[in-house]
Amino acid sequence: MAAQTLTLIREHREHPDGIELFNAKCERRGFVEPKRVNGRLVLEDLWIMQGSLCDLRCTHCYTASSPGNNRLQQITLDELRPHLDDAARFGVEKIYFTGGEVFVNEDVLRGREQRNEEFLKSLSYALEIAPVEILTNARRHIRNHFDALRELRARHGDRLRLRITLESPRAAEHDAIRGKSTFAQTMETIAQLAAIGFVPIITAERSFLSEQTEERIREAYEVLFREQGIRIEVNLIENVMEMGHQLVQLARQGRQPKPEVFITTSCFAILNKPTESLMCHHSRCIQKIDGELRYYPCPVIYDDPRFELGRTLEDSFRRVYIAHKNCYDYCMKGRGATCRTRPL
Ligand code: SF4
Numbered sequence: 001m002a003a004q005t006l007t008l009i010r011e012h013r014e015h016p017d018g019i020e021l022f023n024a025k026c027e028r029r030g031f032v033e034p035k036r037v038n039g040r041l042v043l044e045d046l047w048i049m050q051g052s053l054c055d056l057r058c059t060h061c062y063t064a065s066s067p068g069n070n071r072l073q074q075i076t077l078d079e080l081r082p083h084l085d086d087a088a089r090f091g092v093e094k095i096y097f098t099g100g101e102v103f104v105n106e107d108v109l110r111g112r113e114q115r116n117e118e119f120l121k122s123l124s125y126a127l128e129i130a131p132v133e134i135l136t137n138a139r140r141h142i143r144n145h146f147d148a149l150r151e152l153r154a155r156h157g158d159r160l161r162l163r164i165t166l167e168s169p170r171a172a173e174h175d176a177i178r179g180k181s182t183f184a185q186t187m188e189t190i191a192q193l194a195a196i197g198f199v200p201i202i203t204a205e206r207s208f209l210s211e212q213t214e215e216r217i218r219e220a221y222e223v224l225f226r227e228q229g230i231r232i233e234v235n236l237i238e239n240v241m242e243m244g245h246q247l248v249q250l251a252r253q254g255r256q257p258k259p260e261v262f263i264t265t266s267c268f269a270i271l272n273k274p275t276e277s278l279m280c281h282h283s284r285c286i287q288k289i290d291g292e293l294r295y296y297p298c299p300v301i302y303d304d305p306r307f308e309l310g311r312t313l314e315d316s317f318r319r320v321y322i323a324h325k326n327c328y329d330y331c332m333k334g335r336g337a338t339c340r341t342r343p344l
């Protein structure tokens with residue numbers, strides 16, 4: 001027992017980021033190793049967080065994005081290019097751009113420019129490497145980018161997809177989260193994108209929907225577009241997180257966030273979440289903070305130095321300890337969520 005205790009203490013001390021590796025019962029913290037195929041490290045999904053600026057201020061936005069939040073900074077193509085090249089070397093299968101709203105930057109938001117040219121350059125480069133999916137609120141600013149999107153679609157076809165959140169098939173429920181008239185604006189944009197040839201991936205979060213089954217959810221969204229002959233796919237996010245604006249709301253209500261759940265090595269089997277199913281196994285996420293590009297295990301953890309994995313993709317292929325509040329709240333709880341698109 002003394003030897004075992006000594007080993008535990010040594011391991012605890014060895015962890016560089018100060019994450020508790022054992023709980024009070026001396027159960028070991030769960031962890032996930034990066035994916036290997038035939039011994040070689042591989043990357044399936046690369047996530048690029050293109051800044052936390054957004055023209056909206058949705059009540060539950062987990063990055064607390066808004067017109068005034070520049071904590072996650074815009075990434076230029078010159079900064080991104082070597083990382084995209086690295087991703088290609090490790091066999092990346094899909095590149096996701098998310099934010100904030102990727103079609104805005106400071107100049108676009110303040111009306112000084114119409115288009116986020118730097119993002120368009122990164123998008124073009126990324127498309128030469130792997131299929132790309134853009135997460136967008138598809139409200140207003142994307143419309144100034146239609147010419148560029150049309151050209152990219154002509155060149156790459158379905159290699160470029162757009163994922164658009166409609167919080168509910170009912171305007172009032174969507175607007176209660178995203179803001180007045182946003183449902184109508186986004187619906188209009190979806191019709192315009194469909195006219196260009198895109199098949200938008202409509203995304204919703206299960207906990208905001210009254211429809212109980214996946215069939216009902218898909219049907220409710222498809223009905224919205226059927227009359228106009230617009231083809232869509234539906235993607236469902238299983239869990240929402242207490243972060244960003246939600247934490248602010250909780251504080252206003254005098255409530256505390258729920259405490260973090262300690263995930264042990266046994267939890268993966270108990271909760272039926274194989275480590276291979278988690279994003280930190282097959283994905284990495286780039287974020288620019290304080291002028292530096294940093295790797296994180298996934299897009300649901302951001303701006304938290306305990307979870308930074310390094311400044312290069314190669315460095316980022318490290319064991320990830322399942323120690324963030326979102327690990328349970330988002331990935332492990334219930335059916336378990338992923339940011340990956342999985343159409344219903
Ligand atoms: S949820 Fe999306 S659209 Fe809403 S504030 Fe956050 S980044 Fe912007």
Ligand code: SF4
Nearest residue numbers: 279280298326327331
């Ligand atoms: S939030 Fe999910 S994907 Fe990210 S590190 Fe935790 S378990 Fe892994």
